[in-house]
Amino acid sequence: MPETTLTYVEQELTMDGVPLAEIARSVGTPVYIYSLRRILAQLERLRAAFTPLQPAFHYSLKANGNSAIIRALVGAGCGCDAVSAGEIFLARRAGCPPERIVFAGVGKTRAEIRYALETGIGWLNVENAAELRRLEALAAELGHRPRAALRINPALQAETHRHIATGHAGSKFGIPLVEARMLLEHRGDYPHVEIAGLHMHIGSQLGRPDESAAAARLAVELAREFQLKHLNLGGGFPVAYEGGHAVPVEDFAAALVPVLAKQGMKVAFEPGRFLVAEAGVLVAEVQYVKRGGRTVVLDTGMNDLLRPALYEARHPLLPLRVGEAAARPVQVVGPICESADVIHPAAVLPPLAEGDLVAIGVAGAYGMSMASNYNARPRPAEVLVEEGAWRVIRARETFEDLIRYEPKGQ
Ligand SMILES: Cc1ncc(COP(=O)(O)O)c(C=O)c1O
Structure with a gap:
């Protein structure tokens, strides 16, 4: 991603000057963020x-x-x-x-x-x-x-x-x-x-x-x-x-x-x-680190971003906060009950721990537009960063949204 959109400022990943962690803290994860x-x-x-x-x-x-x-x-x-x-x-x-x-x-x-x-x-x-x-x-x-x-x-x-x-x-x-x-x-x-x-x-x-x-x-x-x-x-x-x-x-x-x-x-x-592709990221939170650190489980998967499973696409992964630790390859997966739900088979990342945030880059195109409720997961929120400020342009779906079109009392 060119520096003009995403830059680390004091070790924090920012989009056009806005720290992505600030948005994630306020809106929750997973969240699509666009510049x-x-x-x-x-x-x-x-x-x-x-x-x-x-x-x-x-x-x-x-x-x-x-x-x-x-x-x-x-x-x-x-x-x-x-x-x-x-x-x-x-x-x-x-x-x-x-x-x-x-x-x-x-x-x-x-x-x-x-x-x-x-x-x-x-x-x-x-x-x-x-x-x-x-x-x-x-x-x-x-x-x-x-x-x-x-x-x-x-x-x-x-x-x-x-x-x-x-x-x-x-x-x-x-x-x-x-x-x-x-x-x-x-x-x-x-x-x-x-x-x-x-x-x-x-x-x-x-x-x-x-x-x-x-x-x-x-x-x-x-x-x-x-x-x-x-x-x-x-x-x-x-x-x-x-x-x-x-x-x-x-x-x-x-x-x-x-x-x-x-x-x-x-x-x-x-x-x-x-x-739109390079203008967007999908920010997610690490849930678990397993297999001795070789697999990281995020709170987003193929229901939110289908491209890795459908096209074998390799999106860049960026930690929202960087430290001094050396990066190494790690399998990054989602929570969906499908073996195809692998976001990246070997992303080079510094050691991650539960609660850390990562941005999946180049996610602005064919991301949210292909998202689904598979596994009864409400679709993510969307945020637009504009002139140093940000606003929610689509709220996170709720459980109610999952049953909205079913007859009442069913
Ligand atoms: C007819 C047509 N026009 C335009 C597009 C947009 O393509 P792209 O996103 O690669 O620019 C598509 C996508 O497949 C298409 O089918």
């Missing part, structure tokens, strides 16, 4: 990298759907990328104008499409021919003519974890190029849909700008062939997890700008992870 400054800085970095294209950025809400974060990014000029009617609702509620909402998703139901049309959103990214027919029928019924982009599948295997590669031929996402061409040739069959662009998202946490450029080239060729003026190239810009190196976003820009500049097209991106 607003860092989120906005990430957006500025993206904007600067892609200046020659002047693209639109649609924040991908799936990364972190807290309304305070959506509102801040919308306020800074982002649109929103939604993948469900629920996310369209969140975007609208956080003040995003409907025309700046794009709606992607592989399985849009009739009810969701209807909701999107009634909301008047800017774009629907269509993922298959049957969806286009469904959209045509609903648009005709409601007397609308929405703008749509065809989500193409470029049949490229992006270098990333297999669970987040979405642009290869065997993937459930998007429309193969041959089929997209056929749909475009017959776009007159869909008089209530204005097919005005192409959409593509080949994966998340991407490792190779040249692959992204190759995919963009395919999209540009197809768009030119059918005089389409809008290209939405999805998200996928990577961040550095533990000790890791992520290809800088500037390298993606260096590969993509030459492909996209001077094509007379409006370009859009849908960043999620890049905007």
